[in-house]
Amino acid sequence: MHLNLSPLNPNTRDTYEEEYQEGGLYDQQGGSCQTYLFAKYFHRHFRVPLSGAFSVLDMGCAVGNALPVWKQKYPQARLYGCDVSPTAIRRAEEKSGNLAQFFVGGFEELNEVYDVIYCSNVLEHFEAYEQIAAHLIKHCKILYVITPFSELKNRSPMRLKHGKFHVTSFYQDSFDFLTESGLAARINTKVFRAPGAWSWTFKYRCYRLLRSALLGDPIEQEPLQIGYEIVAR
Numbered sequence: 001m002h003l004n005l006s007p008l009n010p011n012t013r014d015t016y017e018e019e020y021q022e023g024g025l026y027d028q029q030g031g032s033c034q035t036y037l038f039a040k041y042f043h044r045h046f047r048v049p050l051s052g053a054f055s056v057l058d059m060g061c062a063v064g065n066a067l068p069v070w071k072q073k074y075p076q077a078r079l080y081g082c083d084v085s086p087t088a089i090r091r092a093e094e095k096s097g098n099l100a101q102f103f104v105g106g107f108e109e110l111n112e113v114y115d116v117i118y119c120s121n122v123l124e125h126f127e128a129y130e131q132i133a134a135h136l137i138k139h140c141k142i143l144y145v146i147t148p149f150s151e152l153k154n155r156s157p158m159r160l161k162h163g164k165f166h167v168t169s170f171y172q173d174s175f176d177f178l179t180e181s182g183l184a185a186r187i188n189t190k191v192f193r194a195p196g197a198w199s200w201t202f203k204y205r206c207y208r209l210l211r212s213a214l215l216g217d218p219i220e221q222e223p224l225q226i227g228y229e230i231v232a233r
Helices: 013-019 031-045 067-073 086-096 129-137 176-180 202-215
Strands: 055-059 078-083 101-104 114-120 140-149 184-192 224-232
Touching: 013 086, 031 067, 031 114, 031 140, 031 184, 031 224, 055 067, 067 078, 067 086, 078 086, 086 101, 129 140, 129 176, 129 224, 176 184
Parallel strands: 055 078, 055 114, 078 101, 114 140
Antiparallel strands: 140 224, 184 224
16 A cells, blocks of 8 residues: 655654654643543444454554553453554553554554554544555454544535645545445444543533523534444455
């Protein structure tokens, strides 16, 4: 697989290497907590239909905060994490090297086959998400993808724009092409809230409702996540 990014897409390997430096943008924006919470919410809504020592690859694992959640949920699972940033992988090994094996790599370097690939809040950064998903499903039995759901910017779907990191919006049918092409046997989806990571907190939800009631403010769409369980054929 060869991934070509538009010159407008800022999601380059160099960008992420800088972002994952200690004190970098990932830390400034609470990325570790967000990654952990995404994993917690994922496991509330999906249960892997496998048992024993099945293998799990966290594709785009950042500094590895999702894998302790996986270990808690599936103690016998063999866990792996990869990311394009050497700094992210170093930090992941320092933090969770006793729980998982980590390696530097992106979609193009994926060669091994795993029982499960978990790809959380990664694909919204790529306009070529269909090419990426078609590649990932060939390397696992079950592909789990989590992305923002029906994300909008100025009331329009996400698109390539200079300096914008989210370039694609996702809906229930965004991966139907995998079943239509014969790469997947079936796809299950779940739209869910992720307070503290992506969706509104209870406090902010009350604030928005109060403003609407007292001041007539329109109630904007709450940010949601969508999870996909894609079973390979």
